[in-house]
Amino acid sequence: SAVISQKPSRDICQRGTSLTIQCQVDSQVTMMFWYRQQPGQSLTLIATANQGSEATYESGFVIDKFPISRPNLTFSTLTVSNMSPEDSSIYLCSVPVAGGTDTQYFGPGTRLTVL
């Protein structure tokens, strides 16, 4: 199994500022995913981050708002830019499970509150 850590675990930020969330995996993975869970809502995929290429964003999410870095096979960052209260969510990263089990391991999440 993969062990995934995220930093920070939670933060309270002011409107208009930006926050960078880090995701560290204990093994090398090609693909990493970033999700958002707004209060009372389902987990929604923001983007897929492949090492060595630009992230692929889902409908409704843009690079200017959620820039992603993927400098190596064990690490990724997601930045939430120019934050507004609507960005208050739990942000999670995940990686595919190897071996054909067709699911994903999730990090513990970053709980963001924007005032």
Added chain:
Amino acid sequence: DQQVKQNSPSLSVQEGRISILNCDYTNSMFDYFLWYKKYPAEGPTFLISISSIKDKNEDGRFTVFLNKSAKHLSLHIVPSQPGDSAVYFCAASARRGDDKIIFGKGTRLHILP
């Protein structure tokens, strides 16, 4: 447009009894279904899955049933234990191995002593 629906935000079940969590979906292209379990301050963890070619998959106390004609699946937990208290997410993908998984909003399960 919600493609995966969990219409019960919460459910309370007596310890030792059966817990039944329900999920409905709208997309006929979904081919693979998963249940995740989430404790507070932790990420979701995979629980059990089922392919559309099956109607039942069992793993210990957990059984998932799929009714394709009704576009409905359910998770049965028997017997329910205190550690089962968590939020359960139903999820689906259009093909096995698809990276894009669509999640429901979750059902919070409370196991009562």
